[in-house]
Structures are given as structure tokens and as C-alpha cells.
Amino acid sequence: MISILNVSVFAWLTFCLFICLKQVIKGFRHSILFAFIIFYVFFGIPLLLDTLVGTPDYNFYPSYYRVTRDEFTSLIYAVYISIVPLVWWCFGRTKVLNNRTEFNIQGNYLNIAKIILNVLVFSPIIILIFSPYPKMYLHYGVIIHESNIDALKFHSYINLTCFLSVISIAALMLLKKRNFTSLLIYVPFALISIWLHGKRNIVAMAILLLFYVLWKKEILKGKKLVIFGSVALLFLLGYSSLYQNALRDNESQLTNKMKFENFRIDYGRDVATKMTIYSELHPKESKILEYRGESILFYLTIFVPRKIWLEKPYPYAVYFTDEVFNLPKEPLGWGLTTSWLEESIANFGWLGFLIGPLLISEIARRGDKTNNLIVQALTVLVICLFLVVELSAFYSIFILWVISTLYFKNKSKLHTIRNLDKGS
Template identity: 35%
Template sequence: MQAAIVAAVALLLSADRISPALVLSILIALSAGAWLSGKRATVAMILGGLFFAFWQRGLMRGWRLIAIGCISLIAFATFSVGYQAELRSEIVTANSYQGFRIDYGRDSQIRLSIFAQQNPERIRVLPEVGTTLPLYVGQLVPRAIWPEKPLPYSQYFTSAVFLSPPQLWGYGITTSWYEEWISNIGVAGYAVAPLLLGFMCRWANRVRDALPRAGLTVILVLLVVLHVAAFAALIPLVFALVVWERLSHRTALPVATDAVDDGRISIA
């Protein structure tokens, strides 16, 4: 699904003219994919990708940006509440606050990770130090090829919450970059997680082309709110775009210049 979103954004950015028929066909395809995926994060990525493409093409500036942004935010909030109403038997005021904290906050997960580090005799999230770190480079390797492949961090975390041995649940408590590093390397994760994120932000800021830079921004935002397994397919796609950008700029012919006697540069 992430590949489809990247392809749709690339198509909108490269099209000579963005016609209603093109936008409608893209919306139909992405809507079908989002329905099959069943993830709110997919809907958010679709909206973000379309916003970026339309803004980059100059179709959504000024009051249009504000108006369409507000409408999209209301629509996504309505979709999110309806999505949860199908999964939770009660949506009342007392539970809505807790539901929003579970859905959009990560403080409870971070606190549990810290608690597990300080009280390993009571609860353990990971069986050993660094268990899920190999997944950052091997997430897409099939388990048939890598039989000892660790579970996604969210599955270890969900197992710990239910005080069960590590297992695949088919669902899971959503985790993020921060608590995963804390569980993997302990106290050092308090500093390593934000420092690595800051370093990657600085690196992404040096990318000049719009599409790979936007893709890196999306990945960095998703790291804060989701576990890597939820968007693993997006990472190699975006890095391929970054490599393509670097190679294209490196092989581009420089402008020929000739120095003249008065010290000025004349363009040939």
C-alpha cells in the first residue's frame, strides 16, 4: 500500500496536467487499497501524500489549503471514531479520553518500557538486549528464509502487557521508536533514540528533490507514532528515491565556465 501511495504522488507530481479524471482514478485506487488495508495510518498517509502533491503543484495554497485541511481533518476524525466504534463496544465520554490516549499517545508505552527495565523480575518486554534491532535492516526478509527472525516489537510489547510468552497476536498495541530503543538498549535509549532521530532529520533536510524529501519526512514522523513493521515497505522505496536523486545530481553536466583576466567568471 505504501508503494501505491508513493506511485500516486509521483504520478501527480510528474503529470503535465492534473485533470479531474486523473485525480478520481487515483482516489478510487487508493480508497480500495485503504479499505483492504484497514489501517487508519494508511488513510492518514494517503491524505498527506495528496496534500503534498497538490501543494507542490500549486493547486492548494492560501484559503484552499486551510479549507481543505479543515475538511480533511474533520473527515479523518469522523472516520477514526467510526473505526473504533466497530472495535469497541462502548464509546462514552469516560472511555473516549482513554481511547484517544491509546490511539494517539505513546506515553503509556514509554512508561511501561521504563518500568520493565527497572523491574525485570516483574515484567520483561524483550527476551534479551537488542532483540528487535536487526529488524531495522531485515524487516522485509521472509520468515521462511530467516527462521530465527525476531517478532515485531509491538508483538513483544503486547505479549508483555498480557503477561504472556512472546507470540504473534494478529493485532497489537501500537508502539513507537522511543520505547523500542529503551527496551533494546536500556537507559542509553533515553538519549540514543532522540539523537538518532535528530541526526536523520538533519540528513533528510539536505535532500533537495521534493519527492524523496517528503518521503523521508513521512518516515521520520511515522517513527514517532508507529512501529517500523507498519511501514516497512515504504523505507526501501524512499531510500531508492534518495539514491536516484544523488546519482542524478552527481551525473548532471556542470555548467561550463571560463575564468577571464579581470577575475570575473563568464558563462560559456
């Protein structure tokens, strides 16, 4: 029964993806369309893999084995991800104010903005000068095995500047008239940021932003759009495989079955969502958060030092990972990857099934309403990140989105008022 249901839901999600891609190819500018694509990859394709290949045993993840064998949990998951696209379609789109979006800054302010963006492009290199261990960055991905606390603390600044550098490159490319020339100029700096950052998520982010820029400037149309997207996806899968084999110490010792299991955990959010659903169904057997809203409280107090508040909550991934391995609720130094959709369920209970996708819808609508090139690019990035990692992993980007959205929303209102005054 579950296999038939999985195939049916996968077929429905494939239909939704087809409608979404058709809209993108036609030139519709709704940011929520990109959420459909990411959602299909991380939440939909795992259903097909379970049917064709089989559900992994998850021998090293005791809770995963239990929840993936619970039919009622799988049933609720299937129904849930079937409804999410409908929520986005109804509430995630807004009337496009202008198909040709603008930067909404003129004159000296535009020049100042360009200067700031260019400084941010160089920022990882500038920050690297102050690193206590700059030579360690001669090796790619060195931070994965680094245990030095000082090096790890400083790498958080490297992470932040690398993200801002890649975002700034995308912003400057959107502003450039000569697309090919601007691409050649900024590619080396993007590669430097990718190297210094040392993890796979920045590669995915760079490709997503490049795809968005080329689509927004109408360089990618029709078949070219589909071909580029397919090639980009294959490249990411190939890159990830090479990354795992080269930088993970025990990867060569794993069997193909174990590698597939790791692949499912890395690129599927279905098991994490099922784990959260299972916890709602069996609260006495599994409890991720100690109380409702615990990880939300962490986000609201993220800048409060733990030395001041010893009982400050941890990020959601800490609680989730501990629950998977039946461990006390404390940091392990690493964590399993989660998304906002299951975190919303853990924080708000059954109401979280609606709050999760509705928040993403609201972010997409608010970003689109600014009718601003940079804000819309940030909006696409933010809603996609909400679907693949927890908020603490991109908190600085989210804050940047909030500030820019509020700023350009007010600019848009002021522009509308001035036009009405002129008309009268």
C-alpha cells in the same frame, strides 16, 4: 505537581508547533517540520487530555495503570518530549539546495518512471485477480475479522500494493502540471486502494500525501494551509470514530469511558513511551525485550524465513504487547501500536533517548539533500510513520526510501560535478 508540569510542557510544545507552522506557511521545505506536527498530536495533546479529562484507568491494561501512576516516569517523559523538538531543530534541518525541487530525471528515463508509477497505481487491482478469495473484498474492512490463514497471507500483498499505489498517485500528481485534472483522474484508484486495504492507516497516509502535494505545488498557502490541515484532522477523527463503531464487534457495548480509553491508546504514544521508560527504571519488575537490540535484529533479518531460524526475534510490538499483559514472549496475532521513539529506548537503553530522535533527524536531512520531489515526499511519509507505528508496519516503504535516496544522492553529486566541469 505533575499536572502543572504537563501544562507547562504542553505550552512549550504548542509554541514549538506555532514556530513550525509559521515556517511551513512561509514556504520552508524542511521535511522535519512535518515531524513536529505529528509529534504534537500523538505525544503532546495527551498531556492536555490527562489534565482536562484525567488519566484513563486502563482496567484492561494492567501495566498501563501502573506506569501512568508513577510520577518519576511521568517526569522523565515530560522532560524527554520537551527536548525532542530541540534535537530536531538543531539536527533535522539542512540547507535547502533549491526551493524549487525537481524530479531529477529527464527524457526517456522520466517516461519510464511515469510508466512504472502508473503500473503501480493499478497494481492492487491486478493483484486482486490472483486472490484465493476475491469476493471477500466486496465488504469494507473484512480483513479485521478474517481468520483464514491463506487469506491473511495473501492480504499482505494487497497491503503492499495498496501502499505503493497511493504513493505512486502522489508522485504522479507532483509531476502533473494540471493539478485539478490529475486529482480527478487518480481519486478513484486511491479509493480502491483504501477499500482493499481496509484499515485506517492508509487513509491517514493518503491525506498526508495529498496535503504534502498541495503544499509543495503551492496550492495551499497561508490560511488555506491551516484550514485544510484542521479540516483533515477533524475528518480523520470522525472517520476513525465511524470505523470503530461500524467494524469493531464490541464497540457498541462499551461505555464512553472505555471508548475514551481506546481512543487514547489508538491516538496517543505517551503511554507506550512511559511503559518503556518505566521498564528502564524498574528492570526487575518490567522487561520488554529479552536483550538489547533484539527488535533491531529482527529488522536486519526480516527476510530470513522463521523456518530456517526458529529463534528469530519478533517485531517490537509483540514483546511490548506481551509485557503489557504480563504474557510469555510470543505472538498473539495482534499487537498494541508503538513508535520508534520508545522502541529506541528499549533497544539502546538511556542512549536511546538520543538515538530515537536523531535517526528521524538524519532521515529528514538525507531526504532533503537529494532535492528531489518524490524522495522528499517519501521522506515526509517515512518520518511521520516512524512516530506512529513500528518499522515492520512500513518496511517496504522504508526500503523504497533508502533505495531512492541513495540513487538520487548519486545523481545530485554527478549533476554538481558536471556543472563544475562546465564552469571550468
